[in-house]
Amino acid sequence: MVIKKICCLGAGYVGGPTCSVMALKCPDITVTVVDKSKDRISQWNSDKLPIYEPGLDEVVRECRGRNLFFSTDIETAIKEADLIFISVNTPTKTFGNGKGRAADLKYVEGAARMIAEVATGNKIVVEKSTVPVRAAESILNILRANNRPGVSYQILSNPEFLAEGTAIDDLLYADRVLIGGEETPEGHAAIEELCWVYEHWISRRNIITTNTWSSELSKLAANAFLAQRISSINSLSAVCEATGADISEVARAVGLDSRIGSKFLQASVGFGGSCFQKDILNLVYICECLNLPEVAAYWQQVIDMNEYQKSRFSAKVIESLFNTVSDKQITILGFAFKKDTGDTRESPAIHVCTTLLDEGAKLHIYDPKVESSQIVDDLTHPSVTEEPEKVKNSITIHNDPYKATMGTHAIVLCTEWDEFMTLDYERIYKSMMKPAHIFDGRKILDHDSLIKIGFQVQTIGKRLARPLLARSWGSSHQA
Template sequence: MRISVVGLGYLGAVHAASMASLGHQVVGVDVDEARVESLASGRAPFFEPGFDELLAQVGASGRLSVTTETAAVEDARVHFVCVGTPQRADGYAADLTYVELAVAGLVPHLSPGDVVVGKSTVPVGTAARLAAQVEAAGATLVWNPEFLREGFAVKDTLHPDRIVYGVPEGQAGVRAAGVLDEVYATPLSEGIAQVVTDYATAELVKVAANSFLATKISFINAMAELCEVAGGDVTRLADAIGFDERIGRKFLNAGLGFGGGCLPKDIRAFMARADELGAGEAVAFLGEVDEINTRRRHRMVELTGQVLDGEVTDKRVTVLGAAFKPNSDDVRDSPALDVAARLGEAGADVVVHDPQAIDNARRKAPALRYEPDLETALTGADAVLVLTEWQHYKDLDPQWAATLVAAPHVLDGRNALDRDTWLNAGWTYRALGRR
């Protein structure tokens, strides 16, 4: 099938390459010339495990082309809209500018019978509003939310845990769902769960899932706050309640909390849209979820001050991690980078190390000092903060590291290290929610 993908950022680039790997002929369109040039030459414009290999595979097949010209979509039968929906500068609501421009740009190039597929995360009600523009061209709009996890995007696209279609009523919706079944024939053949529903429900699935996940993470971080004042151990608490099959242990890891380009802005946009619909009280608890998440960053700065005898000014603090999560170079709303910046503002001499995210971090927080060599970053540190749980840091030899630092103080912002191993190597060990 001939497919177009409008928007070649993180979501769109991975989706386009994945669809090409399934055997479809794909054309990707983006207004960013540098991004298009990078993809055309087979170079990923961001770090994502497995994506370079996927690009090489589809590049050799000739099934993926990229361009800045929207007219290139005219031969396609299915058109995916994969543009961003960032938080607006003037509030919590999602900025739909890019989605609206993408759909408006597609309409003149649509043919009767085409299917336009929205994958961007949008406030409920957006699809119903955009459907009229698409239907005027004789095409049908489907909303097909994405559920990508950064670090696992290729796997999540090719082998998703569920596929959701939001379709209009009647035969148009039935036919459009059938077309998408052809697009996703390979994953569907693996027995992937499929949900076909209305526009509103499909739009709500993504934000509801992200809100639930954010709530679970903030819950265990709230328990960490209690453990700190009561003398408990949040990791053992999480283990104990995680045995309850109604709760589960996944995402009960206390620490700095969530960040990135999805969870924070999605729950805020969800609250804003609920307010617009007169249902703000129903999701008011998400405000506290957001607050708990932010408080963990402040607490890490406080804990650093405690370890350094109440004063961080002119103290050498090495921050391990800048990306918001491991296996990513994404620093959007990164808790690690936020803590590093706060310590820098408080007068600490901050040195940041990350295996992949230094370039992006430097653009985001240019006032900090960055060191690509781990040994150099550790040398002379008065305190070491592990703020992104890269495997590289989990595997760090504490005895070797102790020979480099000025003082063996480690603060485990992700509860990722083996506490006893570090204590036995002579380190002072502190972590959020633990004695």
């Protein structure tokens, strides 16, 4: 079979960018991205795409209407496609067995049932969503149990390793593409078909093929390793604050060991995003089901350490503001879970804001890319508050960082947006209440110059100037 038409179920953070790049690099293939959400599809067909990702607008502009289409006509797209990506969401279950840990596969199952209902001819179905090990078996069971004459399926696992904020580059210059399939002649043939698609722009050397289960597990393993590095450096940041060591110096010294490497060793307020926590919880659940409690406990610690870091940072803010933030005006700089994305899923900013709101603070929030409605939704969600109206009355969302900081007692920096490094902090200082505090949860600011301006500065993994009050108490004790 020569692949001429590709369909992707799910026009989200993965389906959209992945298929856009595929269309860009494979002008001989027609790529149709479909979604159940009419809203999302109409945004993909508009000038304002539903997600912000550097470089994405340009790619979509070049391909849309040429060989890239966004549609809600799922049935036709499935019928016509030779190869179908399943790129739907796989959130953590919020109910029943495995609640809070297992992956909820209802959307994957829904996608499989849709394919089974309408497919004609031979189809290669590719799991792009991150799924538990052996999920492909369940998909295949659904497809084959509903099989009709003349229809045959091959299932591949092709997990996505892109990171939000750098998705286009990650897709264009992928470190590796991983394709898992059945160890049969038909399975190998299907793997070759998908390899051929990627070989339009990825060198064959960087395309790894494995059996299906290795491929599924590799995605969970990769995210677990990445998150583990963050939790490891964050755990040591607490030791630094207690001892006077500096986590940036420690990270540099450790990272220069070529066996360890320097990437992903940046201490911070904690990791966020839709994947790390969800995928590790999923791994933990799988281990428990496989009767491997020690392995489950090992990976659970990565999550626990992340929770600890978020709480530790929030507690530090409150403690430094003389142990009360009730009715204090606090600026939150950055709400997205990291820079260069508008995505707020599991953003540490939600944790920080919720803690401060619970303590009675009034928040002034600024993020260059997150929509106001998203911030309100996140902070009034039933999982974070029982008093949505009170929260709404306690937050103001700004579209200018200078307005967001005017008259406030403290700035809490939650996202490492580049623009926060070049703000006019002299001007900001002048407009704030005194003492003016700044809490750099991402370690991106020039702390020495902020201290010179007059700020009380606190960050992660390093002791800076002590708060005024503590200093004057200290000196009076010595007198």
